[in-house]
């Protein structure tokens with residue numbers, strides 16, 4: 101068969117789901133067009149490390165054209181998909197119209213501010229490279245401003261950092277931020293008494309890490325407190341004007357920094373497709389990950405609403421997106437051979453989150469552990485999962501340097 105006659109698979113999104121699908125279709129008798137608004141794949145779980153001046157963006161992102169340099173059945177197009185015609189089978193980008201035989205939508209998610217407009221405008225989030233470098237610049241600037249501030253109340257507010265959301269991202273960010281202050285900033289600003297600084301973790305429910313077993317939730321809180329993170333539980337944020345945080349019980353905290361990690365929902369495009377949506381705006385799909393009325397379309401990852409056997413929606417995690425990518429690629433191959441697609445079943449690989457130096461919590465193979473052993477597993481796994489040998493080596497060297505010398509390398513305030 102001539103190349104042009106091969107079935108054309110368009111994959112939208114080169115995050116964990118799209119990238120894995122494309123790789124799994126390597127060597128298959130298909131033509132693949134991979135589309136993403138960025139020209140790189142981003143390892144989002146380490147974005148917080150960019151925000152706390154630990155890593156540079158290039159160490160957690162990798163150019164897509166390099167990743168697929170040797171995959172002959174794939175071409176990459178950088179572009180934003182703005183609409184999809186499911187009946188005529190084409191996607192429209194900000195520059196072209198691309199027809200498909202099969203479509204894989206892996207467009208991911210975005211931060212959910214639950215309608216809190218003021219928080220969206222005045223707070224920071226961790227979803228993109230720009231968000232993370234913007235947060236880093238702001239955090240570092242707060243120390244500069246505080247160092248020349250004579251009003252003690254204003255100085256305290258400049259040195260108060262509020263992280264909202266007690267899930268893994270909030271916990272990791274709060275822990276790393278507390279360590280940045282204790283180990284690094286205290287050395288950079290000997291003229292300031294950084295015991296004035298505060299890191300607050302604000303959580304609306306009664307516990308951090310709600311999906312973790314009781315013992316690990318307690319261990320997480322103990323580790324956070326040992327790093328001087330103040331934990332506010334059952335504290336629902338209602339407003340933030342850029343310098344004062346207001347909670348539902350009327351409690352106020354003066355802080356010039358708020359990092360919102362309390363919610364995630366599906367990418368904006370999912371709201372414009374006219375398809376049935378589940379919680380968080382995610383698109384409802386069949387157990388085989390196909391659209392009910394369009395079996396030639398698969399939706400995977402954060403953008404897809406899929407329930408487990410107990411009827412609980414699957415979490416928005418890289419591990420879910422990657423496993424679904426495996427099923428989507430397998431089902432596409434089966435369909436092309438005339439076989440029936442198979443349903444997706446998630447195999448939970450466990451839980452893992454770090455709280456900083458020598459401190460992490462993990463649940464793997466039914467075993468829970470916390471502290472140094474969990475932290476070593478966390479470091480090893482994250483190095484392994486990064487794309488590119490160079491990035492793995494650089495991140496390892498960087499972390500080893502920080503570990504030995506108590507020094508975060510990227511303390512640059514840059515303007516974009």
Ligand SMILES: Cc1cc2nc3c(=O)[nH]c(=O)nc-3n(C[C@H](O)[C@H](O)[C@H](O)COP(=O)(O)OP(=O)(O)OC[C@H]3O[C@@H](n4cnc5c(N)ncnc54)[C@H](O)[C@@H]3O)c2cc1C
Pocket residue numbers: 112113114115116117118135136137138141142144145146147148179180181182206207208209226227268269367369400401402403416417418419420421
């Ligand atoms: C700070 C942070 C920490 C996290 N930590 C963990 C963790 O420790 N463990 C874990 O398992 N998960 C973690 N996650 C969640 C994990 O990153 C997501 O579940 C995962 O990225 C989902 O994969 P995906 O392929 O669905 O979407 P993504 O990886 O988000 O990829 C979506 C892609 O689609 C592109 N795109 C979106 N819309 C369009 C459009 N209209 N046109 C063109 N391209 C488009 C985007 O540019 C992006 O490249 C974390 C997420 C964040 C933000």
